[in-house]
Amino acid sequence: MSDGRRPAPARGRPRDAARDVAILEATLLVLTEVGYDQLTIDAVAARAGVGKPTVYRRYPGKAALVAAAVEHRAPGTPPATPPGDLRAALLVTVQWLADQIAEQEIGLLGALFTGMRSDPGLAAEMRRILRRDEVAMTEEPFRNALESGERLVPGAAELFAEIAPAIIVHRLVVAGQSCDDAFLDHLVDDILLPLLRRQ
């Protein structure tokens, strides 16, 4: 999948790698701020401190630029969980998960919603990245929490990955409410724990 073209002997001035990452990071910033449709190449170039042709030299258009930026994005690393205490581990994990979603994923979801209609390939790419990140944000912390010796239902990790992000996103977007401590307690005590513990 790595671009299979370096036949160009690169006889002139090489491209500036620092500008590559500046463009991608600026794209992510603008994308999460104003959404996909409102994102303009000029705004990205200005934010990156770069000329507009410098962007067009790298990407043919908005869709390719956004796809590259989303691909470049790296999910944060989940926090360490206290061993032996499943409830505390779940609480720490969903707190971190809610922060991640509120800060970054919401913007990408908006881009997915709007960009998916004009470019199905971009939508598929977005979904792939979102899935990748959600798995990284749910399964690995859950494997850690699983070492607490609790008896869980089979497929508990997949169930957690299916439910927790869904409820958090729904609360943020549809309800328009923040994920405060009371809500996270409710999520863990009334939904996750009863569902995951072997009965």
Next chain:
Amino acid sequence: MSDGRRPAPARGRPRDAARDVAILEATLLVLTEVGYDQLTIDAVAARAGVGKPTVYRRYPGKAALVAAAVEHRAPGTPPATPPGDLRAALLVTVQWLADQIAEQEIGLLGALFTGMRSDPGLAAEMRRILRRDEVAMTEEPFRNALESGERLVPGAAELFAEIAPAIIVHRLVVAGQSCDDAFLDHLVDDILLPLLRRQ
């Protein structure tokens, strides 16, 4: 909240009420087809079989038009549930709920994502409608199912309204997969029933 202005004696040709609803329905159609940003007044007018000034005579711009259209939208009526069988009732309800969300709500969610940035008031309005419809689509059918005599946890209706739409929306949008029978069985058997039944 009904517009408090009829001091105008209406001395000329009155507005055509048929065109009112044609505009609103066309707006909903275009909105769910292309999203909020791609929605143009010209497209709405053409779809409604109406001239562009006829739209502008009623609404000052895109935000007000979309807000009125979303307000005008009526949620479908939930299906009757078989009495005495909680699982069957839940299954029928989530099937209908998944259809409603896939057909209509997804488009409105996209509009919410994009319109919320340009117009916070519109976002609040959208959220109000979405909440209203989700309550109508979850609580009432659940009250019916509740007459089955099963012993449920306290607050079961609210829990159902919080979880079922969230998981369905998440699957449709993030996973990009349809809500087929296997998924709905999984939703009812592995998530809803264990969570709602008093243990």
Next chain:
DNA sequence: CTATTATGTTACGTGTCAGTTTCGTTTCGT
């Protein structure tokens, strides 16, 4: 009938953004 307003069609001016081009400068490989 007469005044008044809605309607459709058409046209218009404005602004924004896409994507390209030009030009002078800078930075590399050879």
Next chain:
DNA sequence: ACGAAACGAAACTGACACGTAACATAATAG
């Protein structure tokens, strides 16, 4: 040193949608 290519700034063209205006026509109240 020399040529090739990237760079920033700026200007440019074309598309597109907004919002408004002009006009003739239709419908209604009084």
